[in-house]
Amino acid sequence: MINVLSNVIKASKVPIQQQSLVAFSIRLASNEVSFQTKPYKLHRLESGPSTNVSVTRDDALDFYHKMMMIRRMETAAGNLYKERLIRGFCHLYAGQEAIAVGLCAAKDNDDAIITSYRCHAWTYLTGSTVAEILSELTGFWHIHHFPGRRTGNVRGKGGSMHMYNKNFFGGNGIVGAQQALGAGLAFAHKYNKKKNVSYTLFGDGAANQGQLYEVINMCALWDLPCIFICENNGYGMGTPASRASAVTDYYTRGDYIPGVWVDGMDVLAVRETIRWSREYCNAGKGPLMLEFATYRYFGHSMSDPGTSYRTRDEVQQMRKTRDPITGFKDKIIAAGLASEDELKDIDKKVRKEVSP
Structure with missing residues (x-):
């Protein structure tokens, strides 16, 4: 309109x-505006999510605020790591914010989420404060400035890779280990006759793990409400997807279960896909395989500069043309849902709350 x-x-x-x-x-x-998403790619499906998506002004501002908070939090975590206030592992989510925000906007509170070690954003969106997350990151080593043993998400016992909240089951340090656990969570929903689903997230590298095929088979055999989600950021550690996978269409990886490819840099496309996927699974049709095409700005972890297997120009080009926050900001300003000054005010509040 x-x-x-x-x-x-x-x-x-x-x-x-x-x-x-x-x-x-x-x-x-x-108070509501419609947008067109990029076309979805479908596998073993006659129809999929709608490409015509809408968002209210309140939701648009909320999504923008949450994505900015995650970006700022990850920047702060990166700086704390460089200052040696965070030790050990630290995997950052900057660039992939639209996936977490879009999914959490569409899920039910009793749905289960399980992911890999790149879990800070999921911890924030499932109930923890930024302070609790940063305290956990630093408090794992009992730094007196950040007493994570008292205020961290899991009281300093988990560090970067092992954070949890109600119906958020981590944060798992072993590549692909969460895939079987996600299937178990889906089985629990069906066994208890609940209309809930399990969101089982993993990266393109973990899509090559053998246990994925085993749990896909079990979920298909028992029609479990498991939504497998491959966050394809293009690289498994330092290896491009094309060098690790004979077929990089990960949404077809389930073979005999349906799949959908989605632009993971579009928070509205992600939300619409999750809404559609929940309805599909709750209709008793069994599991799905989703692929969210995205990108990570930092290296695989903070010990990886991320420049030996890709160029700085590549990263800058992605920031310039595909950034999920900038793209969403431009979209809602152009549609009249928010003014540039309003979004600047949100930026200021976020910077005040999270100071790198």
């Missing part, structure tokens, strides 16, 4: 200096 009215404004004889006021009035009159 807003796009139509915006075109009317441009075609009208309203003076240019008054057009912004008219546009603002239109935004107040319509």
Whole structure:
């Protein structure tokens, strides 16, 4: 509706200096705007999620705020690691924020989430504060400035890779180990006759693990409500997907179970896909395999500069053309859901709350 009215404004004889006021009035009159996503790729499906997605002003501001908080938190974690206040492992999620925010916007509170060691964002979105997460990262080594043994997510016992919340089952340090656990969570939902699903997340590297095929077989055999999600950020540690996988269409990896490829840099496409996937699984149709195409800005971990297997120009080009936060910001400003000043205010609040 807003796009139509915006075109009317441009075609009208309203003076240019008054057009912004008219546009603002239109935004107040319509609190929801529709967008088109990139086409989905489907495997063993006749139809999939809708490419016509909508978002309200309140949700748009909420998504932007959450993605900014995650980006800022991961920047702070990276800086703390460089200052040697975080020791050991530290895997950052910057660049992949749209997946976590979009999924959590569509899930039910009693759905189960399980992921790999790149879990800070999921911990934040399932109930922990940024302070609790950073305390856990530093408190694992009992640094007196950040007493994580008292205030960390798991009281300093887990560190970067092992954080948990209600219905969030980690944070798992072994590549692909969470796949079988995710199937077990889906089995629990079906056994207890609950209309809930298990979101079992892993990377493109873990998509080559043998246990994935075993649990796909079990989930298909028993029609378990398990949504397998491959967060394809292009690299398994330092190895490009094309050098590790004979077939890089991970949404087809389930072979005999249906799959969907999704633009993982579009928070609205992710949310719509999760909504559709929940309905599919809750209808008793069995598991799904989703592939969210995304990108990580940092190296595999903080010990990896991320420059030996990709160029700085590649990373900068992705930041410039595919960044999930910038892309969403431009989209909602152009649609009139938010002004640039409003989003700057959110940026200021986030910077004040999380100071790298």
